[in-house]
Amino acid sequence: MGAPDFEFRADLLDQSNEIVLVLDPDTGEIVYGNATAMDVLGYDEEDLLGTSITTVTGFDDVESWAEHLPQDEDADHRGENEFVRSDGERIPVEASVSRTTRDGEDYIVVLVRDITERKERESELRRQKERFEQLFETAGTIMVVLDEEGFIERINDRGSKRLGYERGELVGEHWFETVVPDDVEPEVQSIFEGITTGERGGVDGHTNYVETKDGTRRFVQWHNTPIHEGDEVVGILSSGIDITERKRNEDELERYESFVKSAKDVILSIDDDGFFSYVSPASNSVLGYDPDDLRGTSALDYVHPEEKSEAESGLRSTVDGDGDDVTREFRFQRSDGTWIWVEAICTGCRGGGSDDVGIAILRDITERKEYERELAHQRDALEVLNEVVRHDIRNQLQLVTAYAGMLEGDLEGENQEYAATIRESGQNAIEVTRTARDLAATMIADERVASISLRHAVESPLEQVRSAYSDAVFVVDGAIPDVAVAADEMLESVFRNLLQNAVQHNDKAVPRVEISATVDDVATVHVADNGPGVREDMKDDVFGAGETGLKSDSTGLGLYLVNTLVDRYGGTVHVRDNDPDGAIFDIELPLAE
Incomplete structure (x- = not known):
């Protein structure tokens, strides 16, 4: 069979990007090939024409090739195959095989398209899909695919376990109804709708809480990417990192920073050389320095020379890392040159990735120091007063009462009454001095019980x-219980003053005083008299200094001393009405441990 006459359309075929081959259906020889066929297959026209189709298709023989030929002109066989170039390289092709008749002769027309690039793209897509599958399943994060309505299409194993579910429990469920807490749903829903509607692209770094199967909340940082089919968004791929611990640490750090910045005391950190590495904002108000002015300077540069040695020993203990808290009090020079007293509590803190070796808290104790000095002066004055009361005044009063007693025995009538009054007043004055002495001793004494x-x-x-x-x-009334109470030797002064008060304030010809005591959780002593009692409006004030009773020259120090001492012991004292007359003083004292 000769070559067909295709010259009338040769130009058109040569311009085609597809390979066009015309075959003899009986022999399978190529009787025509266009320019694209020559170029792609690497043949000259002389070499290509007359070559068997099996040479370029890889079929073993013509008979096997013939099995793929259409039987009539209306049939058209299509498929993918490989063609072999003249240099042996195989290229993927998509071929269409059909029959045609020309000048009464049958021919086979093969139209071939080189699909190498398409195959490479498909191969790359397969590789990308495989990589995606591998990354999706092995990623150390939560990986989840949601459709455009928010239903879970896929979730990796790590994600389902992080949420406390089996994977099958989540796929097909609605994301928002299953794992998004109600209080954060509006915010997350807004982001979801913005992505699925195309109003916004991917959202990176958004954080929100999710709720696990057991109700635990985890804090997750998300990277959200829209999934497209053409121009349409059909879902979202979300990758989430569980940052719950980091969030907890950040919240704790924020609370700590807030505390440090708002603290009225100055908080400092100290490096290994004893220099300030951090200074809190309170340094402005307390020390008169901006934090930046103190940072990098030596702590000892601001300490008064008289306390520098003591402060240095405390600083050295902190820097050397002895482990115990160190407290020192010293004068600190403010920026204006004035000195204030501060209390410094230093704690070692080596490690933790920081060069700091200690933390110090500085508190302005200037007012406390001034108060302590004032108390010391008052204590000295009370000690002098106590000595004067105990010796000088008391001795003089004892002489007065002694001489008045002698005169009382020698005088008669009205003069004798005057002498008796002098003697009784002197005795009362002696009792007042005793009470004043006890009160002074109480104010001076150590408050340890x-x-x-x-x-x-x-x-x-x-x-x-x-x-x-x-x-x-x-x-x-009965025996006084022989129990130990939490008090000191001044407790005797409490009962002495109550007993004297019961007699001195009594308006009866024969004063009667009854004492009783009981023990339960506390020891309670009752001192009852038959005097005029205490007015209702005076019961809350009777223990105040300076209160006086019926026909009494007392200054009221006695009951004031009683209340002061009992309060120091952690007890209570109250007054109530006696029946039919008088008052009852109830004293409750804690038992000794």
Whole structure:
């Protein structure tokens, strides 16, 4: 069979980007090939024409090739195959095989398209898909694919486990209804809708809480990417990093920074050389320095020379890392040159990735120091007063009462009454000095509470007062319990003053005082008298300094001392009405441990 006459359309075929081959259906030889065929297959026209189709298709023989030929002109076989170039290289092609008749002769027309680039793209897409699958499943983050309505299409194993579910429990469920807490849903929904509607692209770095199957909240940072089909967004790929611990640490750091910045005390960090590496904003108000002015300077540069040695020892203990808190008090020079007293509490803090070796808190204690000095002056003055009361005034009053007693025995009538009044007033004055002495001792003494026998603290002053007031009747109702109470030796002064008060303020011809005591969780002592009692409007004020009672020259120091001492012991004292007359003082004292 000769070559067909295709010259009438040769120009058109040569311009085609597809390979055009015309075959003899009986022999399978190529009788025509266009320019694209020559170029792609690497043949000259002389070499290509007359070559068997099996040479360029890779079929073993013509018979196997013939099996793929259409049987009539209306049939058209299409498929993908490989063609072999003249140099042996195989190229993927898409071929269409059909029959045609020319001048009464049958021919096979093969139209071939080189699909190398398409195959490479498909191969690259497959590789990308495989990489995506691998990354999706092995990523150390939560990976989830949502459709445009928010239903979960895919989620990786790590993501489902992080949320506390099996993967099958999540796929097909609605993301917002399953894992997004109600209080954050509006915010997350807004982002989701913005991406799915195309109003915004991907959203990177957004954070929100998710809720696990057991109700635990985890804080996740998301990277959201829209999934497109053409121009349409059909879903979202979200990658989430669980930053719950980081969020907790950041919140704690923010709270700490807020505390440091708002603290009224100055908070400092100290490096290994004893220099300030951090200074809190309170340095402006407390020390008069901007934090930047102090940072990088030595702590000892601001300490008063008289306290520098003590401050240096504390700083050295902190820098050397002894481990214990170190407290020092010293004068610190402000920016204006004035000195203030500060209390510095230093704590070692080596490690943690920082060069700091210690943290110090500086508190302005200038007012406290001034108050302590004032108290010291008052204590010195009270000690002098106590000595004067105990010796000078008391000795003079004892002489007055002694001489008045001598005159009382020698005088008669009105003069004898005057002498008796002088003697009684002197005795009362002696009791006042004793109370003043006890009060001064109370204010001077250490406030530490010891353990004292209640029975001795009651019976000892009872015998003294009974001897001093022979015209009064003192009755003990039952035995005073022999228990130890939390008090000190001044407890005797409490009961002595109460017993004296019961007699001195009594308006009966024969004053009667009854003492009783009980023990439960506390020890309670009752001192009852038959005097005029205490007015209702005076019961809250009777223990104030300077309060006076019926026909009494007392200054009221006695009951004030009683209240002061009992309060120091952690107890209480109250007054109530006696029946039918008088008052009852109830004293509650804690038991000694």
